[in-house]
Amino acid sequence: MKPTIVRNRQIFQAAHHTRSKQLGATLSKELRKKYGRRSARVIEGDTIRVLRGEFKGIDGKVTKTSTKKNSVAVEGIKREKLKGGNVDIYIHTSNVMITGLNLNDKWRQNKLEKQKTKLSKEKAVETPKEKPQEKPVKTVEPAKVKPTKETTKVKPKSSTKETKQTKAAKSAKKEKE
Numbered sequence: 001m002k003p004t005i006v007r008n009r010q011i012f013q014a015a016h017h018t019r020s021k022q023l024g025a026t027l028s029k030e031l032r033k034k035y036g037r038r039s040a041r042v043i044e045g046d047t048i049r050v051l052r053g054e055f056k057g058i059d060g061k062v063t064k065t066s067t068k069k070n071s072v073a074v075e076g077i078k079r080e081k082l083k084g085g086n087v088d089i090y091i092h093t094s095n096v097m098i099t100g101l102n103l104n105d106k107w108r109q110n111k112l113e114k115q116k117t118k119l120s121k122e123k124a125v126e127t128p129k130e131k132p133q134e135k136p137v138k139t140v141e142p143a144k145v146k147p148t149k150e151t152t153k154v155k156p157k158s159s160t161k162e163t164k165q166t167k168a169a170k171s172a173k174k175e176k177e
Helices: 003-012 016-021 029-035 106-129 167-176
Strands: 024-027 039-041 047-050 059-066 071-080 086-092 096-100
Touching: 024 029, 029 106, 047 071, 059 086
Parallel strands: 024 096
Antiparallel strands: 024 039, 047 059, 047 096, 059 071, 071 086
């Protein structure tokens, strides 16, 4: 199968828990500093800013999320139908930035706070390690080393040549004698 077909299956035929993870969007700089994360899942009630497309620059609250479309409907972004009435326009989550989080969900709040506390603990542990005590360095004079003679053994060449004889050569030698 071609890689594009496999990739499309992974995206569009994914399980519900995987599709939910695909609804993530980047956090604003203030929220990144506050929570120590780059992105979070968009839920209803979050305040977002549209970064790309026809509605670029518009801020609003998320009114609906669609895991099927991987997009969100924003308060104030609607289109008029020909027959009358208004329809929500869904914007893909990769084109939005979260500027305000809905923290009504205690589980979500705890998850964000734990990430924040982990970062602060790591920074607290790193600060004492930055100032290690310096030990005085002792200068040691190199000891006098006596030069050693390196000897190599040379094998004398053997004066007698031993040759291996085949059975045919041995039998020919016996016949001559």
